[in-house]
Structure formats: structure tokens, C-alpha cells
Amino acid sequence: MIKKALHLNQGKDDPDALTSFFDEIHTIAQGLATARDARIHTDNEAPVSLPSNESIVQLIHQARRILFPDFFFQTAPATANLAHCLAREIMELYDNLSTQVGLSLRHNRLQAAQPDHGSNKRGSETAIDFLRALFEIKRLLTADMCAAMEGDPAARSFDEVICSYPGFSAITVYRLAHKLHVLRVPLIPRIMTEYAHSLTGIDIHPGAEIGESFFIDHGTGVVVGETTEIGDRVRLYQGVTLGALSLSKHEIALFKNKKRHPTIEDDVIIYSNATILGAEAVIGARSIIGGNVWITERVPADTKVLLEKPKLIFIGNNGHKTSPTQEAEK
Amino acid sequence: MIKKALHLNQGKDDPDALTSFFDEIHTIAQGLATARDARIHTDNEAPVSLPSNESIVQLIHQARRILFPDFFFQTAPATANLAHCLAREIMELYDNLSTQVGLSLRHNRLQAAQPDHGSNKRGSETAIDFLRALFEIKRLLTADMCAAMEGDPAARSFDEVICSYPGFSAITVYRLAHKLHVLRVPLIPRIMTEYAHSLTGIDIHPGAEIGESFFIDHGTGVVVGETTEIGDRVRLYQGVTLGALSLSKHEIALFKNKKRHPTIEDDVIIYSNATILGAEAVIGARSIIGGNVWITERVPADTKVLLEKPKLIFIGNNGHKTSPTQEAEK
Amino acid sequence: MIKKALHLNQGKDDPDALTSFFDEIHTIAQGLATARDARIHTDNEAPVSLPSNESIVQLIHQARRILFPDFFFQTAPATANLAHCLAREIMELYDNLSTQVGLSLRHNRLQAAQPDHGSNKRGSETAIDFLRALFEIKRLLTADMCAAMEGDPAARSFDEVICSYPGFSAITVYRLAHKLHVLRVPLIPRIMTEYAHSLTGIDIHPGAEIGESFFIDHGTGVVVGETTEIGDRVRLYQGVTLGALSLSKHEIALFKNKKRHPTIEDDVIIYSNATILGAEAVIGARSIIGGNVWITERVPADTKVLLEKPKLIFIGNNGHKTSPTQEAEK
Numbered sequence: 001m002i003k004k005a006l007h008l009n010q011g012k013d014d015p016d017a018l019t020s021f022f023d024e025i026h027t028i029a030q031g032l033a034t035a036r037d038a039r040i041h042t043d044n045e046a047p048v049s050l051p052s053n054e055s056i057v058q059l060i061h062q063a064r065r066i067l068f069p070d071f072f073f074q075t076a077p078a079t080a081n082l083a084h085c086l087a088r089e090i091m092e093l094y095d096n097l098s099t100q101v102g103l104s105l106r107h108n109r110l111q112a113a114q115p116d117h118g119s120n121k122r123g124s125e126t127a128i129d130f131l132r133a134l135f136e137i138k139r140l141l142t143a144d145m146c147a148a149m150e151g152d153p154a155a156r157s158f159d160e161v162i163c164s165y166p167g168f169s170a171i172t173v174y175r176l177a178h179k180l181h182v183l184r185v186p187l188i189p190r191i192m193t194e195y196a197h198s199l200t201g202i203d204i205h206p207g208a209e210i211g212e213s214f215f216i217d218h219g220t221g222v223v224v225g226e227t228t229e230i231g232d233r234v235r236l237y238q239g240v241t242l243g244a245l246s247l248s249k250h251e252i253a254l255f256k257n258k259k260r261h262p263t264i265e266d267d268v269i270i271y272s273n274a275t276i277l278g279a280e281a282v283i284g285a286r287s288i289i290g291g292n293v294w295i296t297e298r299v300p301a302d303t304k305v306l307l308e309k310p311k312l313i314f315i316g317n318n319g320h321k322t323s324p325t326q327e328a329e330k
Numbered sequence: 331m332i333k334k335a336l337h338l339n340q341g342k343d344d345p346d347a348l349t350s351f352f353d354e355i356h357t358i359a360q361g362l363a364t365a366r367d368a369r370i371h372t373d374n375e376a377p378v379s380l381p382s383n384e385s386i387v388q389l390i391h392q393a394r395r396i397l398f399p400d401f402f403f404q405t406a407p408a409t410a411n412l413a414h415c416l417a418r419e420i421m422e423l424y425d426n427l428s429t430q431v432g433l434s435l436r437h438n439r440l441q442a443a444q445p446d447h448g449s450n451k452r453g454s455e456t457a458i459d460f461l462r463a464l465f466e467i468k469r470l471l472t473a474d475m476c477a478a479m480e481g482d483p484a485a486r487s488f489d490e491v492i493c494s495y496p497g498f499s500a501i502t503v504y505r506l507a508h509k510l511h512v513l514r515v516p517l518i519p520r521i522m523t524e525y526a527h528s529l530t531g532i533d534i535h536p537g538a539e540i541g542e543s544f545f546i547d548h549g550t551g552v553v554v555g556e557t558t559e560i561g562d563r564v565r566l567y568q569g570v571t572l573g574a575l576s577l578s579k580h581e582i583a584l585f586k587n588k589k590r591h592p593t594i595e596d597d598v599i600i601y602s603n604a605t606i607l608g609a610e611a612v613i614g615a616r617s618i619i620g621g622n623v624w625i626t627e628r629v630p631a632d633t634k635v636l637l638e639k640p641k642l643i644f645i646g647n648n649g650h651k652t653s654p655t656q657e658a659e660k
Numbered sequence: 661m662i663k664k665a666l667h668l669n670q671g672k673d674d675p676d677a678l679t680s681f682f683d684e685i686h687t688i689a690q691g692l693a694t695a696r697d698a699r700i701h702t703d704n705e706a707p708v709s710l711p712s713n714e715s716i717v718q719l720i721h722q723a724r725r726i727l728f729p730d731f732f733f734q735t736a737p738a739t740a741n742l743a744h745c746l747a748r749e750i751m752e753l754y755d756n757l758s759t760q761v762g763l764s765l766r767h768n769r770l771q772a773a774q775p776d777h778g779s780n781k782r783g784s785e786t787a788i789d790f791l792r793a794l795f796e797i798k799r800l801l802t803a804d805m806c807a808a809m810e811g812d813p814a815a816r817s818f819d820e821v822i823c824s825y826p827g828f829s830a831i832t833v834y835r836l837a838h839k840l841h842v843l844r845v846p847l848i849p850r851i852m853t854e855y856a857h858s859l860t861g862i863d864i865h866p867g868a869e870i871g872e873s874f875f876i877d878h879g880t881g882v883v884v885g886e887t888t889e890i891g892d893r894v895r896l897y898q899g900v901t902l903g904a905l906s907l908s909k910h911e912i913a914l915f916k917n918k919k920r921h922p923t924i925e926d927d928v929i930i931y932s933n934a935t936i937l938g939a940e941a942v943i944g945a946r947s948i949i950g951g952n953v954w955i956t957e958r959v960p961a962d963t964k965v966l967l968e969k970p971k972l973i974f975i976g977n978n979g980h981k982t983s984p985t986q987e988a989e990k
Contacts, residue, residue, distance in 0.1 A: 396692060397692075399696070400696070400710075401710065405710075406710060409696070412693040412696065413686070413689050413690050413693035414689075416689040416692050416693055417685055417686050417688075417689035420685050420688055420689055421685055424685070458684065461684075461685070461688050462688065464688065464692060465688070465691050465692060465695065468692060468695055469695075483904065483907065483918075483920060484865060484867075484885070484886045486846070487768075487771065487846075487847075489767070489771070489847055490847060490850055493713070493847065493850075493851055494847075494850045494851050494854040495854075496854060496857060496858065496863075529858045530858065531861050531880070531881070548863050548883045548901075548903075550857070550861045550863060550880060550881045550883075551861075551880070551881050551899075568863075568881065568883055568901065569881060569899070599906070601906065602883075602901055602903070602935060603899075603933065603935070618906075621935060621954060622935070622952070622954060637954075641968045642953060642955075642965050642966065642967065642968070643964075643965070643966045643967075643968060644959070644960075644963050644964065644965055645963065645964035645966070646960070646962060646963055
């Protein structure tokens with residue numbers, strides 16, 4: 001570093017150049033230190049530990065190994081050894097999760113200028129509640145896995161679904177994050193689903209409520225908003241948005257914590273790039289929503305909603321407009 | 331961990347609390363172990379090694395260094411040293427690939443309840459066949475690189491294309507995965523393309539057949555389905571879907587392994603968010619498909635397909651509807 | 661490896677098999693070495709070091725720690741210690757950045773067959789200029805953070821925005837990369853924004869000019885092209901393209917370095933999947949562009965642009981077409 005600093009003034013042995021370089025660095029650091037923002041700074045005295053991104057990603061990997069030991073261990077454990085192997089992994093997950101939840105609760109309280117009270121204890125209790133839910137989460141994910149196998153002609157095996165389907169990966173993380181959301185853990189559930197969003201392009205808010213046997217194919221661009229409700233056996237394709245209607249700044253403040261997103265009943269299929277917006281949009285059971293449709297209203301059960309076929313303009317190489325049928329007749 | 335377990339009961343020295351904590355962990359582990367799913371579990375006696383995600387990602391990096399030694403080595407090797415340097419990298423790729431292919435073949439046979447027979451040998455043979463194909467893959471990728479340079483006014487240099495273009499990155503992985511798909515390797519090709527999908531938002535099935543000089547710009551949301559055929563010098567933009575028509579559950583079972591996706595002939599350009607679905611959709615040579623178009627039918631050669639311009643509604647700040655021309659005239 | 665090579669010929673001790681295996685590897689390596697492409701190869705004599713992807717990703721993490729010390733350090737530093745802690749981090753960023761910029765400048769000159777002249781010195785100077793800009797970048801990002809908090813009813817805290825919002829993450833990387841772009845650093849800015857693109861699905865070219873208080877919600881599929889200009893307090897949703905009109909191959913060569921992308925004035929909101937193309941498309945201040953709209957023309961200030969509501973076709977389970985209102989009346 002010192003060598004580089006000297007490059008600045010071309011003087012290989014110039015102690016003044018070096019001094020002025022360090023002065024500059026310290027001026028920049030001092031300026032930035034002073035600009036610390038009170039709204040996002042939590043402690044004036046001691047260093048504060050935050051939940052760590054790496055540890056939260058680790059939580060997801062630990063949970064996956066526990067839920068699908070045939071896949072996410074380096075070597076799938078033998079049956080005789082399985083319960084022991086899972087117990088060890090569960091204890092490591094417990095350690096990591098109780099620490100991270102404790103940190104996020106403490107951070108939350110300090111930021112609200114409340115005394116840190118019992119965050120560690122609540123971290124431990126929440127971790128245990130989460131472990132107790134793993135059996136049910138495994139049952140749900142097994143149903144999701146079967147839904148992928150039934151819903152995609154390209155699916156060759158359950159292995160392929162578990163190891164390579166981004167939809168299955170996003171749903172796995174959502175089901176873990178949703179449980180923590182229900183247990184009222186701050187920050188961590190959202191970091192988990194954004195990790196999945198980053199890997200898969202699928203953005204499911206941990207607050208959404210999603211039924212059994214859920215399948216998302218391809219998935220890039222899917223958005224499922226915070227107060228969305230989805231029934232059983234629903235299938236979504238890439239680019240589907242289940243979002244909120246636009247709000248003015250005034251309304252945004254009012255609508256925090258209120259239902260703003262659609263309700264999708266059982267057995268609905270929604271094709272690619274369809275956009276369904278607002279709490280009024282209740283899509284009735286067994287309905288099919290076609291690609292690129294934009295809906296903000298109620299749709300009755302057993303209904304197909306399709307765009308009128310757009311009139312395409314075909315321009316042949318003679319520059320004349322034709323219809324595809326005319327072309328085909330030639 | 332023991333310290334945390336005690337937090338649960340607030341008793342720092344309570345051996346009963348600790349015992350009951352361990353009991354709970356073991357009950358949860360036992361429950362999950364019992365729920366092992368026969369459909370995805372492959373071996374009741376011994377641990378089974380699976381192809382490893384990390385090793386498969388490593389395969390991609392190894393192949394990239396071999397194909398573009400000027401870029402993906404820490405330091406680009408000098409010309410005098412290049413053949414030696416490539417030979418060493420090729421041998422490492424061989425080791426990794428023969429192992430992973432052997433594991434995936436073995437896993438596949440065990441899961442189909444067939445005896446593991448010759449998986450290791452076929453792994454080694456497949457690895458050699460793959461190495462022999464690298465020269466041709468390099469030729470194809472060089473043509474793809476030139477297509478990017480010609481197709482994008484923002485492209486400044488070949489370096490930029492190779493180091494930063496997500497489309498080029500996705501096509502590189504597809505060309506590697508497609509070769510393994512042709513060599514009938516299970517699971518690994520799909521894990522490779524899903525790795526690229528995760529990094530780029532571009533989802534190309536390894537089974538698709540894609541010609542020379544292929545370019546994808548931006549790319550997020552692109553889907554190219556399993557039985558798609560694409561000719562030479564084709565250009566795609568972000569959000570383009572080359573997908574299958576929707577099928578009922580009954581049809582899905584019938585259509586496994588059948589042609590379900592479009593055919594795109596030479597020199598076609600498909601603009602952003604166009605959706606082309608089904609095996610009937612054959613897009614003739616030199617045709618141009620406009621943005622947001624939805625096509626399920628044959629398009630003759632030399633044809634432009636555009637949406638009729640949607641009638642936009644402009645609402646000025648006086649609340650009256652106007653057309654953009656009227657506004658411009660004011 | 662030797663063991664595996666022997667598998668090929670089933671002969672555990674056959675030295676000929678081993679020799680022929682090594683011969684094959686060397687033939688493949690030799691072929692690939694000969695195929696080195698003059699257009700992307702920069703040096704015939706000595707190894708050339710390239711800017712390293714890992715180091716560029718590291719730059720982003722270093723800058724983030726400096727800009728938001730409450731979040732991206734393992735443990736947020738105490739106030740008393742903050743300036744010291746930042747100074748240390750700033751010096752490390754300086755080291756990394758001056759090296760990488762030097763390498764990219766050198767690589768650029770060698771590739772243009774120019775002598776490497778002063779690349780290291782310019783690397784050091786550029787790094788210092790970048791450090792001086794961090795204070796202003798922090799000010800801009802703080803305004804962006806507030807825009808996210810005001811723009812999204814689901815945002816619970818500034819923490820959540822900083823730690824989990826992909827839009828905020830992409831804008832952070834863009835603001836860093838844009839500064840380097842302005843300082844005329846080759847290659848590195850684009851690698852930085854493509855890293856963000858890979859993580860978030862948001863593709864902002866470092867050349868774009870973006871004003872204050874910018875917010876992107878969800879973000880997957882957003883494209884902001886090289887010569888786009890965006891004013892203050894603009895809000896974008898997922899899938900919005902601010903792109904170029906299509907060009908013929910001939911035009912592409914002409915349009916390198918020219919304005920090809922839209923201008924978005926202050927306080928504009930653009931909803932999901934809207935596409936705005938070309939330099940003629942100037943969106944006037946305070947206008948609102950609805951979802952899925954496709955615009956290539958000027959839009960006056962204070963205008964709402966909406967698609968005419970498409971006529972949806974509802975097909976009830978009796979096979980008859982109905983309108984949603986008719987259904988609702990039943």
C-alpha cells in the first residue's frame with residue numbers, strides 16, 4: 001500500500017507524499033464517520049452484532065440437509081445412521097438459529113429505543129418451535145415435489161426436481177421463512193426469501209399464505225406479495241405477479257399491515273406473465289388465467305380468462321401486410 | 331450449545347432441563363428419519379454418494395478456463411506455456427467429470443432398482459468423449475461471441491462480452507450441458523443449466539438444439555424449452571419464452587419425450603417479452619417477432635409480426651383524456 | 661487420475677493404455693492452444709494479469725462496509741472506533757481498486773496494441789478520486805433508502821431495505837460503478853453491474869445517468885440501457901425496460917456511443933413490465949406509465965398513460981363465453 005501511495009507523486013522515497021496520502025484517507029474516513037445516520041444507527045457506546053447474512057444462508061442449507069438427507073449431505077447417510085446424523089444437524093441448526101433470532105430481536109428493540117429484554121431467551125424458544133415444525137414442513141415440501149413432477153412434462157425424476165428446479169428451491173425457502181414470520185422473527189425471514197429471489201428470480205414475501213402442492217415452473221420474475229393468499233394445488237408460470245394496486249404516498253402509509261394482494265383459490269393455474277393486482281382480485285377455484293392477462297377484479301370459479309387474441313400485423317418481404325392464413329394459402 | 335439449551339429453562343445448572351432438551355431433539359430427529367421417502371431414497375444399507383453441486387459448478391469453471399485461457403485463469407498463461415497449462419487443466423476436468431458422471435449413472439441405476447453395472451467405466455468414457463468435443467464447442471462459442479459484438483451497440487470489446495455478458499455466460503453453460511445431454515448423462519446437464527439460470531435469469535433446457543452465432547441480450551426471464559430447435563444467427567431479447575402449450579395432467583404424462591416446443595429458423599430476431607408456444611409454432615427464416623407478441627402458429631419466412639399498436643389512453647392533469655398528438659400540438 | 665485412465669481399457673496394469681490416454685489429452689490441449697484467438701489474446705510473450713472477478717466483487721463489499729458500517733461489518737463498530745475502522749477499510753479498498761484499475765487500463769492498452777504507459781499511476785489516481793466521491797455516494801444512497809421506505813407499504817424498517825431489498829442493492833452497485841465509468845475505467849464498471857444483475861435480475865448499465873431518490877420495487881427483469889437519463893424521485897417496478905429501438909447491423913455500428921435510450925423526467929412512476937424504447941421517448945415530469953405499456957414516443961408532463969383495458973374472454977364451465985359482470989350478476 002505504501003508503495004502505491006508513493007506512485008501518486010512519482011517520488012519513491014518522498015515521505016511528504018506519504019504523509020499527505022494518509023491525511024487524505026483520514027479526512028475521508030472522518031467525513032464518513034460523522035455522516036453516520038441516526039435512523040439506521042443503533043448504539044452509541046458499544047459495538048452491536050447483527051444477524052449475519054452468511055449464517056442465515058447457512059440456516060437454509062442446514063434445514064435442507066435435515067429435510068432431504070438423501071440430497072444435501074456430501075454423502076447421503078445410511079439408514080442405520082440417519083436418526084443420529086439428523087440429530088447432530090438439528091442441534092447445529094438450533095445453535096445457529098437461536099443465536100441469529102436473538103440478535104435480530106435485540107437489534108429490533110435497540111432500534112426502537114427499547115431496552116434489550118429477554119432477546120436471547122426468546123431466540124432459544126423460537127428455535128425450538130421452529131424445529132418442532134420441521135416435520136410438517138417436510139410433509140408440505142413432499143407434496144410440492146410431487147406437484148412439480150405431475151405439472152412438468154420435462155421432469156424426469158424427483159432427484160431432478162429437488163436438485164435443479166428453481167421453483168422448488170424458492171418454495172422450500174419460503175416455507176422455512178414463513179414459519180419464522182409466523183413466529184414473529186424480524187428481518188431474518190425477509191433475508192431468507194431475498195436470498196432465494198437472488199438465486200431463482202422468484203420473489204415470494206414470507207408473509208404470503210400458500211396452501212399445499214404448490215408448483216412454480218421456470219419462475220424468473222414471479223412476484224408473490226406480502227398479503228397474498230393461495231389455496232391448494234395452484235400452479236404458476238414465469239413472470240406471474242400477484243401484487244398490490246398502486247398507492248399514493250398518503251395511501252402507502254395507511255395500507256401498511258392491511259390486505260393489499262390477491263386471493264387465489266384451490267386448483268387455479270396462472271400462465272406466464274399474467275398480472276393479478278389488489279385485494280379485490282379473488283380468483284375462484286379451478287379457474288385458469290391465460291398468459292399476459294392483467295386482472296384487478298373478482299373471477300368466478302371454473303372460469304377461463306383469456307386475452308382476446310391480438311390482431312397481429314404480418315409484413316411480408318414485399319412490404320404488404322398479410323394475415324398468417326393468407327400466407328399459408330399461397 | 332449446552333449453554334443455550336439451559337437458557338430455555340433459565341436454570342444455569344439444571345441437568346433435567348438439559349436432558350429434556352436432548353430428548354426433544356432426538357424425538358424430532360427420529361420423526362424425520364422415519365419419514366424418509368421411499369420414492370427419493372436409493373439405498374437401505376450403505377451411504378450413497380451423489381454428484382456434488384460444488385463439483386458440477388467446478389466443471390463449468392474448469393471448462394471455461396480451457397476454452398478461454400485469456401480470461402478465466404488468475405493470470406492468463408503465456409503462449410509458450412499454454413499447451414502445457416491446458417493439458418493440466420484438461421486432466422483435472424477429466425478427473426472431476428468422470429467421477430461425477432459415474433456417480434450420476436450409478437445413482438440413476440440404483441433409483442431404478444437396477445444393479446450398478448459399469449457406471450465408473452461409462453463415466454470415464456463419457457469424460458473422454460466430452461474432452462474431444464471441446465474444440466468444436468470453442469468454435470461455436472467464438473461465433474457466439476462475435477454475434478454479441480455485432481448485435482449490441484453497447485458492446486465495447488470481446489473482453490466485455492466474455493467477462494460480463496449474461497447471455498454469453500448462459501450460452502457457454504448450455505453448450506457444455508447440451509454435449510453431456512447428447513452423451514446421455516443424467517441429472518448433471520440440468521444442474522449445470524440451472525446454475526446458469528440462477529446467475530443470469532436465462533433458463534435454457536440442455537435438451538434444446540441451438541445453431542451457430544446465437545445471441546441473447548440482457549436475458550433475464552428468457553425460457554428455452556426442452557424440445558426447442560433454433561437455427562443459425564438467431565437473436566433473442568430479455569423475457570422471450572420459447573415454451574410449451576398448456577397440457578392437462580393426462581396429456582402431461584403422454585407428452586413426456588415428445589416435441590412440445592417451437593422451431594426457430596435461421597436469422598430470426600425475437601424482441602423482448604415475446605412468447606412463442608407449442609410445436610406448431612415454426613418461425614420462418616429471417617422473420618422478426620416484435621416485443622410482447624404471443625404466437626402459437628406457423629409464421630412464414632421473411633415476415634415481420636407486430637402487435638397492432640395498442641390504443642393508449644393519456645390522461646392529462648386536467649383529468650381529460652387526450653392523445654399524445656393532441657398534447658404535442660398544444 | 662491414473663487409476664481412472666486405466667478404467668478406460670479395463671487393464672489395471674496396462675502401461676500402453678496409460679500412454680495413449682496421456683497422448684490424447686496432449687493432442688486435445690495442443691489443438692485448443694493453437695486455436696487461441698488473436699482478437700481476444702493480448703500478449704505473445706509474458707503472462708498478462710487481468711482484473712480479477714473476485715477482487716471486483718470484493719470492491720463492492722468493501723465500499724458497502726464503508727458506506728453502511730452499521731450493516732456490512734461482521735460487528736457494527738462502536739462510534740468511538742468508527743473513524744479508525746473506516747480509515748483501515750478505505751485503505752484496503754484503495755489497494756484493491758488501484759491494482760484492479762491499473763490492470764484493466766493496462767489490458768485495454770495492450771489489446772489496442774498500444775504500449776502500456778502509466779497504467780499503474782492512473783490506477784492510483786483514479787482510486788483516490790473514487791474515495792473522494794464516497795461521501796456524495798453515501799448521500800445519494802441515503803436518499804434512495806428513504807425513497808424505498810416511502811414507496812413500499814411492505815417495508816418495515818431501514819434495516820430491511822439495506823439488508824434485503826434487491827432494488828437497493830442494485831442501485832448501490834450502479835452508483836459505485838457509474839462513478840468509475842465517469843472516471844473512464846474500462847471493463848470494471850460493467851463487471852460490477854453484471855454482478856448486481858446476476859444477484860437481483862436488475863440490469864442497469866453503468867453509463868446510465870440516474871438522479872436522486874430512485875426506487876426499484878421487486879426488480880427482476882428491469883433493464884436500464886447505457887444512454888438512459890433518469891431524473892429525481894423516479895420509481896420503477898419489476899420488468900420495466902428502458903431500452904433501445906431495434907437497429908439493423910449497419911445502424912448498430914453507427915450508433916455506438918450515441919444516445920439510444922429514453923429520458924425519464926422527475927417524479928415519474930413506471931409500473932411493471934412497461935417497455936419504453938428509444939431516444940425519442942422523453943417521459944415528462946410527474947407522468948405515470950401503466951403496466952405493460954409499450955412506448956416509443958414523447959409523453960407530456962403530468963400525463964397518465966394506460967393501456968385500453970383488454971377485452972377479456974371468460975369461459976365458464978358450461979363452455980359459454982361470459983363477461984365478468986354477467987357472472988357476478990348470477
